[in-house]
Amino acid sequence: MEGTILVAGDERPDADSAVAEQLRRLCTAMEEHGLRVRWTHRTTDALAVIRSESMLMGMLAGWDGGGEKVLDAVTKRFHRLPVFLMAAEQEPRDLPLWVYEVIQGYVLLLEDTPGFIAGRIAHAAEEYTERILPPFFEALRKLEDRHRYSWHTPAHAGGVAFLKSAVGRAFFDYYGERLLRTDLSISVPELGSPLDHTGPIGEAERNAARIFGADRTFFVVNGNSTANRIVGHHAIARDELALVDRNCHKSIQHALTISGARPVYLVPERNGLGLAGPIPAGKLSAEAVRERLADHPFTASAATPEPAYAVVTNSTYDGLCYDTVRVAELLGASAPRVHFDEAWFAYGRFNPLYDRRYGMAVDEESLPGPSRPTVFSTQSTHKLLAALSQSSMLHVRPAPRAPLDYERLNETFLMHASTSPLYPMIASLDVAAAMMDGPSGPFLTGEAIVEAIRFRQAMVRLAGRIREDTARPDWFFGVWQPDEVTDPRTGRSLPFENADLELLSTRPECWTLAPGAAWHGFDDLDDGHCMLDPIKVTITCPGADATGGTTEWGIPAKIVAAYLERRGIVVEKIGDHTLLVLFSLGITKGKWGTLIDALIDFKSAYDADLPLAEVLPDFGPSGITLRALCTQVHNKLRDANLDDLLDQVFTDLPEPVLTPAACYQALIRSKTERVPLRELANRTSAAIVVVTPPGIPMLMPGESTGPDDGPLMSYLYALEDFDRTFPYLATDIHGAARDESGHYWIDCVTT
Missing domain, CATH: 3.40.640.10 (Type I PLP-dependent aspartate aminotransferase-like (Major domain))
Structure with a gap:
């Protein structure tokens, strides 16, 4: 693996001094060993390299100036990275004891030759590279490096079979030889057995x-x-x-x-x-x-x-x-x-x-x-x-x-x-x-948490600025989170958007669902029982409230999601008035910045009452504006009372009649039939019926659908009616088939 060595001290790369000249020679010698060198004389630059350079294989650090900060940052980012403390002719005195646990030794720049020092550093970097490889990946790399013929499955034999046709060659070139060479049979003894765990x-x-x-x-x-x-x-x-x-x-x-x-x-x-x-x-x-x-x-x-x-x-x-x-x-x-x-x-x-x-x-x-x-x-x-x-x-x-x-x-x-x-x-x-x-786990997860919090705070601040701007309508998208947090160190309550980033990213008390808090809208909670994970961000659209349900006016999330998709942004989950986005390890500031920009542009298009054909070409009915479509869809959601019906479905569960296993036996022995919704009342479902969102099964195999005017049937009727009215916004429902006219059919156990 190619690696980087960071040189962090007080000497400038262009300085006219004996130490700087020796460092320049040392950098040249390290490059001859195949190492890439990053030399900085500013502490802020050194900290930036430590945060961003994942292929750091070693470091030479001075102690004067910002050396303590630099070494502390290394311990929080890397596990046993080879660190050498560099000095001119003698080692620094009175170092804190923790420093000795971090460094691998000293480099006395004016005492040893650049070639010797570079070899020492290169050897330490090579050992570190071997040490960071986990067991199976290391064995797989070594096996692939042996270039042995394959006499076992899979039949493509390291990708060779793909080279024998044009389409196979296209596949080979697309994925590369290394992936195909490491696609091996379970019979390769050097790698152990995934079945016997050897x-x-x-x-x-x-x-x-x-x-x-x-x-x-x-x-x-x-x-x-x-x-x-x-x-x-x-x-x-x-x-x-x-x-x-x-x-x-x-x-x-x-x-x-x-x-x-x-x-x-x-x-x-x-x-x-x-x-x-x-x-x-x-x-x-x-x-x-x-x-x-x-x-x-x-x-x-x-x-x-x-x-x-x-x-x-x-x-x-x-x-x-x-x-x-x-x-x-x-x-x-x-x-x-x-x-x-x-x-x-x-x-x-x-x-x-x-x-x-x-x-x-x-x-x-x-x-x-x-x-x-x-x-x-x-x-x-x-x-x-x-x-x-x-x-x-x-x-x-x-x-x-x-x-x-x-x-x-x-x-x-x-x-x-x-x-x-x-x-x-x-x-x-x-x-x-x-x-x-080691420290890599907290560092990587901490980055994701911090970026999610920055996005959350940016959304709240932007909404505040929009409310203060009298030149435009005052609505904007929200985020499902506490409106304010209490600093456990001081007991002082702070608006969420003004809370310290360190407080929000390190104190779970800021994210726990306090009993009776209006922002989350849940009942019967004990203090500390549940916490909101900051990296799972639910964006709220106008039109629903956590405690009151659907409101008089609103903007359906499915239309917003369709707009975002046209902008190259695909969200994880879509509700009636919510959008879920995930801040994984791969998130960046630029990535979430594009999301905010797209949300602002949607608001501008809505406020300007732009034609739907201009905002979302080939989507929805023709000759209508974006605002008019949002109004139609929201009014349908509100008047159908879907939120209250769904709440009843999940509060009063259907009556169980058969076990899931008994339903499956009926299924494989053709003792089930597909029933239209109008004939579904009081039947025993043979399928799991799940509406996303919220993703909770409303009907499990073996449960009764209940009476025709019961909560389950009433909800399914309302949902079917919505989907037939707005087929381009059809509900993501598992376990219910749709015919050409949009009617639901559900598998039931035969009577």
Whole structure:
């Protein structure tokens, strides 16, 4: 790997001094070793290089001037970077003791030759380069460097087969030879086995377990959906009771189907914006669970009277993360195994802001005693860390109360794992873990948090400026977040936009959902139970309020999202009046600046009442303005009362009739039929029906649709009517098919 050496001291590169002349010779000698040299005499420049130069392989630092700041910055960015303290003829005296822990030695510029010093630095940089490579990625690189013939699968044999046709050659040239040479068979012994967890692969999983705080980690290369199915398949047996977060991913339902479990759902809060909130702590207590089970149809014939497993989504799609230690304590009183589906929260362990908010925080120290449950955490590593798509991890921390036999867990793993995994995916998991190791994790996550907060504050300040400008309408987009925060150090309350960046990026108290706070709109919350993750930013459009629901006037988010897409900006999730954007490790100031600019331009187009054809060509009806379309769509959303209906659907859950497993048996034996909405009342659904947003299942397999005038049917009628009126804004609904006229059809168990 090509690397950079930073020279940071008081000497200017063009200075006329013996020390500067020797440094120039030293820089030339280091370049002859293949190292790129960055020489700066200003502390601010040195700090900028440390922040931005990921390929820094070593540093020569002076102590006078800003040396202390520079060395401190290195410790917060890099793990064991080779640092040499440079001086003219003798080492600095009276250095703080911590400096000796950072530096690798001294460089006395006027005592040794430039060639000798350069060789010493190059050797240290080479050792550092080898040290930072994680186990599997290092083994894969070494294997690829041997240039051996392939006599095993895959049949493209390192890409050679692609070279035998024009289309194959195009594929080869597009992806490059290195990717194809590292696409290897599971039979390559030097890399170990992803099924038996041996060799470099096993070492990489053990390294990831150390980094993520797990007792054991499994690399899952079929996505977090597969990781969820593995846990559910292993943790619960047929006809046992499972406590399931209603705000669950459909892969949890797949696990229930495979295992034959009997789900009892835990109901999360919802607010007026249509966002899914947390399950209140009161509903997780042993007493609340007993009451929930007492009159549930699945309890009487369950294999055991007590739940065997509980699963909670953490963090939610919208960025709400629990105090997992408290949740494990509460649910552990009812279930011996607790599963946190952390598909969107793989980075939780690596920043102090999320202390106690991630699954592997539940350990012997945080929750001592015999009641601690065995904890599973499943993570889509690729979603918000740096890994290839479908690359996920399963972390486990067992407890004596529910002993875990890893050989038996691996038998379940084998039922879902591929015998032909893509090794670059495994390498990306290995690298993603290594990137979070040591100070790098807090540094990288801290950057994402800070940029998200800067965007949040910029949006609020801009909205304030627009309100003060009497020359234009005073509306603008908002951000779902506290209006003000309290500095825990002083007790002083501050407007969010004026709060110190360090305060907002380091103090979780600024983001916790205080009971009764109007900004979040959720009821029945305990203090500290839930926190909003700052990197998941929900932009609010005029038209809905977190406490009051849909308002008289508004601008639908789907129209804003269509405009943003024309500007090359694709958001993660779209609600009726909300847009979710994610501030991942790859975010930049320029990136979020373009988003703000696009939002301002949308406002200008709306205020000017520009023709829709000019703002969004080939979108919506012709001969109408952008403002008129927004008005039509918002009025339809308001008059249909969709928010209240959806709230009823998720508050009073449908009646369970069959288990998901029983529905699946009906499905594969052709004992289901597709039913139009007008005939759906009081039928048993064979499918999971999910509307995004909020992404919570409104109907699970085996549940009754209820009466024709009930909340579920009323909501589906209203939703179908909206989609038929505005087909270009049709709802993202899973589990319901549409015919040519836009009517819904849903699979039901035959009567």
